[in-house]
Amino acid sequence: xxxxxxxxxxxxxxxxxxxxxxxxxxxxxxxxxxxxxxxxxxxxxxxxxxxxxxxxxxxxxxxxxxxxxxxxxxxxxxxxxxxxxxxxxxxxxxxxxxxxxxxxxxxxxxxxxxxxxxxxxxxxxxxxxxxxxxxxxxxxxxxxxxxxxxxxxxxxxxxxxxxxxxxxxxxxxxxxxxxxxxxxxxxxxxxxxxxxxxxxxxxxxxxxxxxxxxxxxxxxxxxxxxxxxxxxxxxxxxxxxxxxxxxxxxxxxxxxxxxxxxxxxxxxxxxxxxxxxxxxxxxxxxxxxxxxxxxxxxxxxxxxxxxxxxxxxxxxxxxxxxxxxxxxxxxxxxxxxxxxxxxxxxxxxxxxxxxxxxxxxxxx
Amino acid sequence: xxxxxxxxxxxxxxxxxxxxxxxxxxxxxxxxxxxxxxxxxxxxxxxxxxxxxxxxxxxxxxxxxxxxxxxxxxxxxxxxxxxxxxxxxxxxxxxxxxxxxxxxxxxxxxxxxxxxxxxxxxxxxxxxxxxxxxxxxxxxxxxxxxxxxxxxxxxxxxxxxxxxxxxxxxxxxxxxxxxxxxxxxxxxxxxxxxxxxxxxxxxxxxxxxxxxxxxxxxxxxxxxxxxxxxxxxxxxxxxxxxxxxxxxxxxxxxxxxxxxxxxxxxxxxxxxxxxxxxxxxxxxxxxx
Numbered sequence: 162x163x164x165x166x167x168x169x170x171x172x173x174x175x176x177x178x179x180x181x182x183x184x185x186x187x188x189x190x191x192x193x194x195x196x197x198x199x200x201x202x203x204x205x206x207x208x209x210x211x212x213x214x215x216x217x218x219x220x221x222x223x224x225x226x227x228x229x230x231x232x233x234x235x236x237x238x239x240x241x242x243x244x245x246x247x248x249x250x251x252x253x254x255x256x257x258x259x260x261x262x263x264x265x266x267x268x269x270x271x272x273x274x275x276x277x278x279x280x281x282x283x284x285x286x287x288x289x290x291x292x293x294x295x296x297x298x299x300x301x302x303x304x305x306x307x308x309x310x311x312x313x314x315x316x317x318x319x320x321x322x323x324x325x326x327x328x329x330x331x332x333x334x335x336x337x338x339x340x341x342x343x344x345x346x347x348x349x350x351x352x353x354x355x356x357x358x359x360x361x362x363x364x365x366x367x368x369x370x371x372x373x374x375x376x377x378x379x380x381x382x383x384x385x386x387x388x389x390x391x392x393x394x395x396x397x398x399x400x401x402x403x404x405x406x407x408x409x410x411x412x413x414x415x416x417x418x419x420x421x422x423x424x425x426x427x428x429x430x431x432x433x434x435x436x437x438x439x440x441x442x443x444x445x446x447x448x449x450x451x452x453x454x455x456x457x458x459x460x461x462x463x464x465x466x467x468x469x470x471x472x473x474x475x476x477x478x479x480x481x482x483x484x485x486x487x488x489x490x491x492x493x494x495x496x497x498x499x500x501x502x503x504x505x506x507x508x509x510x511x512x513x514x515x516x517x518x519x520x521x522x523x524x525x
Numbered sequence: 526x527x528x529x530x531x532x533x534x535x536x537x538x539x540x541x542x543x544x545x546x547x548x549x550x551x552x553x554x555x556x557x558x559x560x561x562x563x564x565x566x567x568x569x570x571x572x573x574x575x576x577x578x579x580x581x582x583x584x585x586x587x588x589x590x591x592x593x594x595x596x597x598x599x600x601x602x603x604x605x606x607x608x609x610x611x612x613x614x615x616x617x618x619x620x621x622x623x624x625x626x627x628x629x630x631x632x633x634x635x636x637x638x639x640x641x642x643x644x645x646x647x648x649x650x651x652x653x654x655x656x657x658x659x660x661x662x663x664x665x666x667x668x669x670x671x672x673x674x675x676x677x678x679x680x681x682x683x684x685x686x687x688x689x690x691x692x693x694x695x696x697x698x699x700x701x702x703x704x705x706x707x708x709x710x711x712x713x714x715x716x717x718x719x720x721x722x723x724x725x726x727x728x729x730x731x732x733x734x735x736x737x738x739x740x741x742x743x744x745x746x747x748x749x750x751x752x753x754x755x756x757x758x759x760x761x762x763x764x765x766x767x768x769x770x771x772x773x774x775x776x777x778x779x780x781x782x783x784x785x786x787x788x789x790x791x792x793x794x795x796x797x798x799x800x801x802x803x804x805x806x807x808x809x810x811x812x813x
Binding site: 445446447448449450451454474475477478479481482 | 534537538539540541543544659660661662665768771772773774775776777778781
């Protein structure tokens with residue numbers, strides 16, 4: 162592609178000789194990077210913007226990042242507002258390749274607590290979600306008895322799991338402090354779509370299509386890699402179901418510190434509840450903590466999970482006040498560096514499922 | 526009704542009891558220090574020291590992760606270093622204390638921010654650094670109680686020279702070489718108590734619990750002992766009110782405590798018997 166025409170920044174980019182053979186692919190974050198690596202293999206030069214172990218929410222682009230993007234033939238991103246910095250980065254770097262949003266085929270879940278005040282301008286690619294425009298019926302989150310109107314809008318899958326519960330209870334705690342998500346604002350839709358393995362098959366298909374379009378000579382190889390990866394993902398999906406099947410029906414509610422598991426909850430019939438405010442700069446109030454503790458006591462929740470990016474002292478306090486155990490780490494937004502327990506997407510999902518099953522079934 | 530409102534939150538939830546104990550422990554140490562700060566016209570020094578501590582704690586976090594000990598030691602070292610350097614410059618050069626302190630705390634802050642950025646940590650360190658009185662574990666409680674006890678002992682030892690310096694700093698300096706030591710020991714107490722408050726209230730709010738009750742107490746009493754007692758009572762009341770406010774109305778706890786202290790301060794400004802608006806305007810017209 163015409164990458165050398167891009168910008169003055171490009172004047173200092175050393176273009177390596179072998180790069181002519183392989184297309185330059187840049188992904189926005191580590192999970193998408195792993196998916197792309199499975200499709201592209203050795204046929205592409207692959208780089209990621211937000212590396213493993215780093216938090217895409219608070220990511221700050223550096224000149225290095227701009228150089229990476231400027232040199233890319235193909236830019237792959239999650240979309241749904243996950244990479245809020247991407248649009249400016251594309252412009253600022255003078256990127257002239259093709260950019261692909263890999264979630265364009267995914268059924269997007271709504272973020273219940275973030276209805277107000279978010280324009281749809283960031284979400285043009287989701288124009289088919291017009292039914293979400295009518296948010297007024299959510300304005301009053303207090304009527305939790307009336308679940309039916311939520312059911313249609315939040316259910317991405319057509320199965321009849323009662324999975325929207327977690328989002329609703331989260332929304333309940335939220336009515337009176339709408340600014341909690343100052344540091345973590347994805348807009349009206351939940352971007353963590355990769356937490357459902359079925360969606361990642363769609364990711365992989367979008368990646369394969371993008372690679373084939375950018376590099377037609379290797380299209381057959383990408384197609385073959387996609388077929389292999391699809392088989393692995395389907396096996397993973399079955400495996401997760403099996404791992405989670407040991408959890409008794411009444412014990413399927415989990416507390417985490419970051420509300421990133423909406424898709425996982427929907428796909429695998431679990432409820433995730435997050436003590437809101439903990440994943441942001443905003444300090445939670447005593448009322449937030451007390452409500453959470455009461456919920457854990459009343460609903461007999463078995464496990465509380467710590468994520469490495471938030472203050473574990475809160476979670477420990479909450480666990481100390483209830484019968485819940487602190488159940489280890491779940492990985493949501495980033496892979497661990499190589500050698501960690503979640504260094505690939507498949508490992509991450511398997512790790513999460515195993516950790517959940519161990520904590521919730523009490524077989525630890 | 527009153528039970529539900531005042532007692533039940535503490536009876537029902539362990540984290541509220543810990544928060545109460547932790548915040549009262551902070552009051553016992555930092556409020557008397559705040560009174561002396563106020564009397565020595567160094568109220569804003571507390572704010573400057575809080576900024577000087579922050580980078581030290583951040584470096585402690587970068588070195589050994591989320592450890593109360595590492596962050597506390599880092600904060601204390603950074604604070605003491607800044608206090609010492611600023612004191613030396615003040616006593617050795619033409620610069621006044623406020624100017625030298627401002628220079629050093631800004632330099633310290635800049636170093637801290639650069640170090641964090643250069644280490645490439647994308648985890649927002651300040652999330653972690655902002656303590657919360659709701660998340661006090663046993664180690665943090667022991668630390669708070671220790672610092673408070675040490676502060677009380679140190680104040681008992683230094684009470685006389687400190688009081689003397691408040692009244693007439695020139696006098697003590699002229700009759701005794703003790704003045705410089707008193708000054709540094711006092712700044713060390715300020716640093717220790719800010720670090721303690723920092724665990725529970727976050728940096729900015731820990732200055733608040735030090736200064737605001739002291740300012741309010743000044744409007745009710747002119748004697749040092751009277752001021753300290755009044756200020757501690759005000760601070761206790763603010764902590765209890767703040768925790769209840771946070772519990773019932775869902776305000777973040779640190780700010781809720783300082784808002785409560787602020788309310789006491791406003792009432793004191795208007796009604797205070799020793800120089801409040803009403804008393805100085807109407808009751809003692811000869812003074813104006």
